[in-house]
Amino acid sequence: MGVEVGENIMEVKNLTVKFGGLTALDDVSFDIRRGEILGLIGPNGAGKTTCFNAMTGVYKPTSGKVLLEGVSIGGRRRHRITRLGLARTFQNIRLFGEMTALENVVVGLDARHKTSVVGALLRLPRHVREEKSSIGRAMALLEFVGIGEDAAVLSRNLSYGHQRRLEIARALATDPKVLCLDEPAAGFNPAEKEGLMDLIRAIRDDGYTILLIEHDMKLVMGVTDRIVVLEFGKKLADGLPVEIRNDPRVVAAYLGEPEDDAA
Known part of the structure; x- marks a missing residue:
C-alpha cells in the first residue's frame, strides 16, 4: 500500500432512502477511512x-447524514458536492461524445477554476494561466490512466475500455477527496x-x-482493503475481504459456497 490508512474521511450515518412506500435503503451506517479502498457489494x-x-x-x-470531513453533504446539489471533494463515475458512461478525450478532462478541471465568467469571456491573464495549466494537468491525467495517446480522439470514437478510463480521468480532474467508482469493470474482459x-x-x-x-468478486477481493455488504437495503456485514469471504451470512446471501467447502 502506498499510503497509510488513517482516520475517517467520510461517514454515512443512518442513511435511509424511500421511494413512496418502498424503502430502498434502510438505516445504513458505515465509514470510509482516508487512504483506503472500500468495496460496497451486495446482490442485485x-x-x-x-x-x-x-x-x-x-x-x-429521506433521513440520515452523509459527512465528508465532518461537513454534511446529504441533499446538496451535485456540483456543490463535487466542489467539496466527492467525485464519481457511473455505470452507464457519461462522456461528451463530440469532445476529445483531452477536452472531457478539462471539463472536470473546470470544477476547481476560480476565474469568473467575465474573466473567461475577456480572457484575462488569470483565465489564460488557468487554461494553460488545465491542458497540462489534463494530459498528465490521461497519461496516468493509460490513454495519453488518445488525447485528440473524440470520446465517442474511443474503445469501450478507454472510455471507462477517460471517465476515471475526468473524475480525478476534480481533485476529489473521495473517488466513487460505480461498476468500473462492467463489460471488461x-x-x-x-x-x-x-x-x-x-x-x-x-x-x-x-x-x-x-x-466482479475477484476484482473486489483483489483490490479492496475493506468491504461493506448490503442486502435488501440494510447493512449485512463490514470487514476485511477475508472476513467477508468467509462470513456465513454473506455466503448465503451473495457469494455462494466458501472455497474450503467446494468439491
Missing part, C-alpha cells in the same frame, strides 16, 4: 446504487479487469481514497 436490488446516489447528490436522503485493478491501486497509492461498487 441490495441498495448499492441507491446508497451511491444518495451520497453523491443524485437522490435526496479478464485482461482489462487486471489492468483496471492495477489502475485502482495506482490511484490509491497516489493519495486518493476510493469507494468501489463492483459485481
